[in-house]
Amino acid sequence: MRRTKPGKSARSQPLIAAPVKVSGNAPIDYGVLRTHLGYFLRRLQVEIFKDFIKTLAKFHVRPAQFSVLVLIGTNPGRSQAEIGKALNIERARLAKMLHELERRRWVSRCSAVNDGRSHSLYLTPSGTEKLDRIKALAASHERRLTARLGKERWQKLIDLVRDFG
């Protein structure tokens, strides 16, 4: 269904036709977008995650899953509410994610002794072993990123975004 026939909606045409502006010649002007920090932060973050996701793909681990596994490994016995709050992951989403990690036998959940509603989270031995190898891959990703940005730039950036308190 072609809806743009030549000669229609001439009102929106520029009054002066651009002379010979062939596609791809003149660079795109980003306009006010250049004043928006959020835009560039997102572009960079997406670019970084592209390599990160590819790096962890062989273990079928997504970035959010990685962060959950790391926090469970470093903070065994914590509840879903605590892990979720620390990572800013909705409890509904975390519940679904943990089902998958439990299905893989990487994570185990036990009823908390002091609160029947809570589940205490632990890595299984298998999960611990897998996470160690995944961490090694993640570290290789970070080395690539550091090399790409330059050590100094990487350090400046992480200092600026890590400790805002």
Next chain:
Amino acid sequence: MRRTKPGKSARSQPLIAAPVKVSGNAPIDYGVLRTHLGYFLRRLQVEIFKDFIKTLAKFHVRPAQFSVLVLIGTNPGRSQAEIGKALNIERARLAKMLHELERRRWVSRCSAVNDGRSHSLYLTPSGTEKLDRIKALAASHERRLTARLGKERWQKLIDLVRDFG
């Protein structure tokens, strides 16, 4: 070595929750996550977008739509391929987005004179007027962000992430 300046410039609030102390328990240890720049970039970007999305909600404009409108406004007559490439938006997704913007009569598409496959993109007068008001809102968001981060930190960050490619 720079000491803390006693100026009135309000210390920026923490954007990323520092290790959260939950119910009298020990704070969460982020472990190796603290070595991953991508993690903190994403946390900060999501936090920033939260305000941005809320700010533009009254016009029912999403961040990606905003970036497309800005680029069409600043670069009238460019094709979907050019706009999409500049913003790193898949052509399939951009096509769907442009259908919506065309439905609102903010954007018009004409067959390119030199290439029958391409569509030249323009803002309609209505779209131009809307975008001006949306830009004003976006600017107010950026002022809030600058105040929140502190002018100096905001400037350092945008200098580091702008033109990373």
Next chain:
DNA sequence: TATTGTTATACTCTATAACTATA
């Protein structure tokens, strides 16, 4: 053959709401 735009599907992530069981 390659490119432009379109349509379609699948998956991740976010944001809700409603529900249960416990406190």
Next chain:
DNA sequence: TATAGTTATAGAGTATAACAATA
């Protein structure tokens, strides 16, 4: 009443593939 976890839905964004029209 409030909290912890579960289930469900809806929407945005990303990544594909297949297709028609055009180069």
